[in-house]
Amino acid sequence: MSIVRRAQPWLGTLVSIEIVGEGDQALHATAFAAAFAAIARAHKAMSVQDRASDIARLNAAASGESIQCDPWTVDVMRIASRLHAATGGMFDVALGTAHGTAYRIADARSVVKLDGASRVDLGGIAKGYAVDRAVAALRACGVRRGLVNAGGDLRAFGSGVWPIIVRGGSGLALERGAIATSQYRDGRSPSRDDALIAPSARAVHRLDRTVTVAAPRCVLADALTKVVALSGDASHPLLHRAGGRAWLQ
């Protein structure tokens, strides 16, 4: 058994992909290309910084305007809307900028902006989604065992155990599924991606904790770290519904 590793800068971080294989180099090359293409597609569609992205265009749009989006963006926004509703507004990709509802999903390819002043940032969920898409791309290429890690939001598939270090914490063994960790120190989040803003307070939450969530899908592991951090509840009901677990440090 050998592990082949590759890494590229995407999503504002380092994305690494590992394939466990028997040495079929052509398959590895195709699979790496397909998986990084999926990561690149998610990056281009959902990056806040990239002015041509769906999210940048949505943020620049006026109230009532319909924005054509990559179906992946709409998919992520749909998941975000469900989490927003399920957490009573606590999980908020509009980061507290919307008065009421920030956007409405029109169809699989378009989103309507409802509050012209709102700004959406999918940083707290898009990395996990991109990881899931890259895993799907690897599997579609015939890879049986591997791991995709986007700056610490990661997912493994296939049989076997992956040792993972949780920063500042301990080691754990992951077998199938995803792990995401968000760290908050002295009220400053480590990156703007993980900014947590309570809609009620319209202010950055002052937290000093590290939250790790394991879940079958990385998009939920990623998003639920924010839910656990904000609620302080490592047994939040949404974890159970998502088939996940959480640890607080």
Place this chain on the structure above:
Amino acid sequence: MRVEVLPIVLGALPASAWAVDYLSASEAEALMFPQADEFATANLRFDNAQLQEIGKRAGIPARSAQWGVRVARHAGTSLGYVVVDNVVGKFELITYAVAVGTDGAIKQIEILSYRESHGGEIRLPAWRKQFVGKTVAGPLRVGEDIANISGATLSCNHVTDGVRRIVAVLQVARETGALS
């Protein structure tokens, strides 16, 4: 689908080094220009005016007056360039390779290795008690057995800056005829 997680015992953790190697420089250039039949090294040297021009275009200082560039060729014709560079962040040293076409467009970026000075912040605190279930036996070595950190908050801003600098270096080198 279920997620399966168990705690593990870590042995022999290094105090200050975390390193993962992905590709060698020659593997990277072959990967990024698979059609090349030859790679030649061009050593570029810039004067002060050129360095200022590079800095102006990149938006950050040129950093060095000397740059080594690998020119990918097929049947004697240039296909593009590969530059290997290091960037030092607050906590990390990243070695990466950029492939740029003869049109000046970025073709591909590959990370060759990642080293982190603060990788040793790995303790075995009471936090572990939250795990239920048996323990997977160690010892495991970071970088060999373990290549993944969850909660690594590294940023690729330095890589992004470095890539912009390299694109400007290649532009100026081509305009001044130092590179063909």
